[in-house]
Amino acid sequence: MNINATLIAQAVVMIVxxxxxxxxxxxxxxxxxxxxxxxxxxxxxxxxxxxxxxxEAKLAFDKELxxxxxxxxxxxxxxxxxxxxxxxxxxxxxxxxxxxxxxxxSTTIENETNKAKEELRQQMSDIIIDTTQKILxxxxxxxxxxxxxxxxxxxx
Amino acid sequence: xxxxLTTESYISHHLTNLTCGKTPDGWxxxxxxxxxxxxxxxxxxxxxxxxxxxxxxxFVFRKAISKNSDASVAPSGLQNFVEMSIEFVEDNVQSLFGxxxxxxxxxxxxxxxxxxxxxxxxxxxxxxxxxVLAGHIAYAMAGDAVEWIKGPESLYxxxxxxxxxxxxxxxxxxxxxxxxxxxxxxxGLKAFIAELTLHPFGKYMIPINFVLEMVNFIAKPxxxxxxxxxxxxxxxxxxxxxxxxxxxxxxxxxxxxxxxxLVWALFHILxxxxxxxxxxxxxxxxxxxxxxxxxx
Numbered sequence: 333m334n335i336n337a338t339l340i341a342q343a344v345v346m347i348v349x350x351x352x353x354x355x356x357x358x359x360x361x362x363x364x365x366x367x368x369x370x371x372x373x374x375x376x377x378x379x380x381x382x383x384x385x386x387x388e389a390k391l392a393f394d395k396e397l398x399x400x401x402x403x404x405x406x407x408x409x410x411x412x413x414x415x416x417x418x419x420x421x422x423x424x425x426x427x428x429x430x431x432x433x434x435x436x437x438s439t440t441i442e443n444e445t446n447k448a449k450e451e452l453r454q455q456m457s458d459i460i461i462d463t464t465q466k467i468l469x470x471x472x473x474x475x476x477x478x479x480x481x482x483x484x485x486x487x488x
Numbered sequence: 489x490x491x492x493l494t495t496e497s498y499i500s501h502h503l504t505n506l507t508c509g510k511t512p513d514g515w516x517x518x519x520x521x522x523x524x525x526x527x528x529x530x531x532x533x534x535x536x537x538x539x540x541x542x543x544x545x546x547f548v549f550r551k552a553i554s555k556n557s558d559a560s561v562a563p564s565g566l567q568n569f570v571e572m573s574i575e576f577v578e579d580n581v582q583s584l585f586g587x588x589x590x591x592x593x594x595x596x597x598x599x600x601x602x603x604x605x606x607x608x609x610x611x612x613x614x615x616x617x618x619x620v621l622a623g624h625i626a627y628a629m630a631g632d633a634v635e636w637i638k639g640p641e642s643l644y645x646x647x648x649x650x651x652x653x654x655x656x657x658x659x660x661x662x663x664x665x666x667x668x669x670x671x672x673x674x675x676g677l678k679a680f681i682a683e684l685t686l687h688p689f690g691k692y693m694i695p696i697n698f699v700l701e702m703v704n705f706i707a708k709p710x711x712x713x714x715x716x717x718x719x720x721x722x723x724x725x726x727x728x729x730x731x732x733x734x735x736x737x738x739x740x741x742x743x744x745x746x747x748x749x750l751v752w753a754l755f756h757i758l759x760x761x762x763x764x765x766x767x768x769x770x771x772x773x774x775x776x777x778x779x780x781x782x783x784x
Contacts (some may be wrong), residue, residue: 334529336525336530337530338530342662343662349542353545353549353599354592354595356550357550357598360593361570361571362578364553365571367565368559384733
């Protein structure tokens, strides 16, 4: 356990190893580490940016969606209103038509009735005259009693 | 061998380095001639493990670079481990060194930390395993050709480099040199000398100031080296003593020894990592002080 030249030898060996580490080991490893660190920082930053833009896109999407929904609701309302309008128009038109048909039908019926009545009256008066003529002979002529016949026809 | 083995010889065998040096008869690694070698002797085992583990550090980290130098690919496995240790060192340098720009500090701290951690971790290898293995290998290879190898046990082989004060003080010495270098280049020689001589008593007491500051200045690297050495040496010593319980006593004590070995190894993992960290942190701190222009 004497102190001897080993001490000097060890000091020299140490200088050699430190020099090797200084020149050939430390700088390359450190530079790779620094570069990787930078890459990781950049990557994280990019990821954060992407995250932010995703968030933005989501917000925009939500906004669009809400707007689209509102538009759709509006269109639907309009369509509904339009449809009910059409339906009510159609029904009122149909009602009017029905009324008209009904009216015209009743008019026709009335006319026909009147016509039939007239005819019947005519025929009846003819029959009556005929019959009366036959009974009374020629005392009663159509021409002579025009006035009376007409009156009677009107009364019938 | 077993008949000659005593508690004392077992311990001293584990605490003696394989020392090679120059004797009057020429270069030898004979443990009985260590006294004749003087200062110019080398602890071959400490240096072997120190260089080997340093090379392992360089190899592993270089491999991590070649494996994945593309920043766009996620790191995996070894790369993660390497980057984790670099990040750990960067954090420490950042907190202790602040804004001062010096590209050497972080690589220095990384080398010191990983290297010392690896050297300390050798302490967790069972105490007898590698020395006995090395002894047998040396005996098988050298045989009778080397005069001082008389058997596997005649080769001393200490495995943990940080239990050798030469290794820890050697590293502290290297850091001390760097401290002086940066003190002079950053502050300027004049400011550096002023720092050593004009405190704490002002300019009329320069000799006393110098002595006081010098003690302060030199105590730093010495405490740095001895702290690491002391902690690991004590840890190693306890492993050796626990190992003695297994071999030199009754079976119940041996079983207790197994349990103690496990407990101490678990606890020692903490010391191993902690001492490596402390050495690194103090290295950074001392170099940071060398960069501080405005002190006191």
